[in-house]
Amino acid sequence: MxxxxxxxxxxxxxxxxxxxxxxxxxxxxxxxxxxxxxxxxxxxxxxxxxxxxxxxxxxxxxxxxxxxxxxxxxxxxxxxxxxxxxxxxxxxxxxxxxxxxxxxxxxxxxxxxxxxxxxxxxxxxxxxxxxxxxxxxxxxxxxxxxxxxxxxxxxxxxxxxxxxxxxxxxxxxxxxxxxxxxxxxxxxxxxxxxxxxxxxxxxxxxxxxxxxxxxxxxxFQIAKGWAPEQNNLLRKEPVCQSLQFSLMGPKLYISPDQVTVGRKPVTGLRLSLEGSKQNRLSIHLEHLLFLPKVLQPHWDAHVAIGAPKWQGPEEQDSRWFEPIKWKNFSHVSTAPIEFADTSIGDLSGVHIVTGAQLGVWDFGAKNVLHLKLLFSKSSGAAQ
Structure with missing residues (x-):
């Protein structure tokens, strides 16, 4: 129409x-x-x-x-x-x-x-x-x-x-x-x-x-890229934790790699199956290739911003656990991830996602897949 x-x-x-x-x-x-x-x-x-x-x-x-x-x-x-x-x-x-x-x-x-x-x-x-x-x-x-x-x-x-x-x-x-x-x-x-x-x-x-x-x-409408780059497909298979969705079903291995992009804001993410058997779940991050002008005074390479910090959901908070297929087997944590570690008097600036990592909490048959995010501070940028 x-x-x-x-x-x-x-x-x-x-x-x-x-x-x-x-x-x-x-x-x-x-x-x-x-x-x-x-x-x-x-x-x-x-x-x-x-x-x-x-x-x-x-x-x-x-x-x-x-x-x-x-x-x-x-x-x-x-x-x-x-x-x-x-x-x-x-x-x-x-x-x-x-x-x-x-x-x-x-x-x-x-x-x-x-x-x-x-x-x-x-x-x-x-x-x-x-x-x-x-x-x-x-x-x-x-x-x-x-x-x-x-x-x-x-x-x-x-x-x-x-x-x-x-x-x-x-x-x-x-x-x-x-x-x-x-x-x-x-x-x-x-x-x-x-x-x-x-x-x-x-x-x-x-x-x-x-x-x-x-x-x-x-x-922010500038060129974007993906991390990690796809140039290591022939590397040795890593040792990973796994999820299982039924008693006799195959295992899905979870890549523990920390994917980081430095001072380049993350704009999206995707999950992909990798490995020779396509049974390893990995995370990829879409990010800006260049720093937007509005962020340059606050986040350029010469600006001190402190060390980035990883943030994830609380491990024992089962309210957010959802079964992937059957309730007696693997679950996924749906808890939201927010950066809440603000010190007293530190009210300026914002925190930008610059990395991600998949992890598995081991609760026996009920392993739980969860996500951690890396936050980097942009000092002085308005929210």
């Missing part, structure tokens, strides 16, 4: 614009919103009165705008450009009124496509036919089925509950009900640094950080 909205707005981009996000109350990143949504629907009435548009075919931006494009990946300058000039140029606007219902079915909803279709028809009948024979509460029959319904009007007197009476007021108080756009980067072809601006705009639209945080968000 986002593609159809973009097409109606005159653009061919795949990432939805803010107008689409606002209609369905999408506030997270594009991929997160899409993953949490099973289906979208809308039903409504549009009353266009007139349309205004830019008559000039070949649009040209002022030189001031072109000069504001940074030549390199400069997060502060890129964020300033987007805040000052936006991401798209408005090329036309349709004026009138619209009364639309937007339906968002969440991924956990058990309703079928036909159920949703019937639900949409129920809402449309009651919203737009001004029917008195059907209870106004009827559409709420799916309120516990993970479906969000949003009623939105533009133009007219929104105090009029009746759709028919509202429609009569549109001419007295029209509003913008649709706009078409052209991407600002399409008007900056040939300008040095345009590829950096295009990338920044794409990230801004995809992840939707608050504009006041955009500079810091972009600062």
């Amino acid at each position: 986002a593609g159809r909205f973009n097409e109606k707005s005159g653009i061919s981009e795949r990432i939805p614009l803010g107008s689409f996000n606002g209609m369905f109350n999408f506030t997270g990143s594009w991929q997160v919103d899409a993953a949490g949504t099973k289906s979208l629907a809308m039903v409504g009435h549009f009353i266009p009165l007139y349309k205004v548009q830019i008559a000039k075919v070949n649009l040209v931006l002022h030189e001031e705008v072109k000069r504001a494009v940074p030549y390199s990946w400069d997060p502060a300058s890129l964020a300033s450009f987007i805040e000052s000039y936006g991401t798209h140029i408005v090329t036309s606007a349709t004026i009138g009124g619209r009364d639309v219902v937007y339906i968002r079915q969440h991924q956990a909803s058990p309703l079928s496509a036909s159920d949703i279709e019937n639900y949409v028809n129920d809402i449309a009948y009651q919203r737009f036919q001004d029917s008195k024979s059907t209870s106004i509460a009827a559409p709420l029959k799916y309120k516990d089925k993970d479906v969000t319904v949003i009623f939105r009007r533009r133009g007219g007197d929104d105090l009029e509950q009746s759709h028919a009476k509202w429609a009569e007021t549109v001419q007295l108080a029209p509003d913008v009900i649709n706009m078409t756009f052209t991407p600002i980067v399409s008007l900056l072809e040939g300008v040095p640094g345009i590829k950096h601006l295009a990338r920044a705009i794409e990230l801004y639209l995809e992840y939707k950080p608050p504009i006041e945080d955009l500079q810091y968000f972009l600062d």
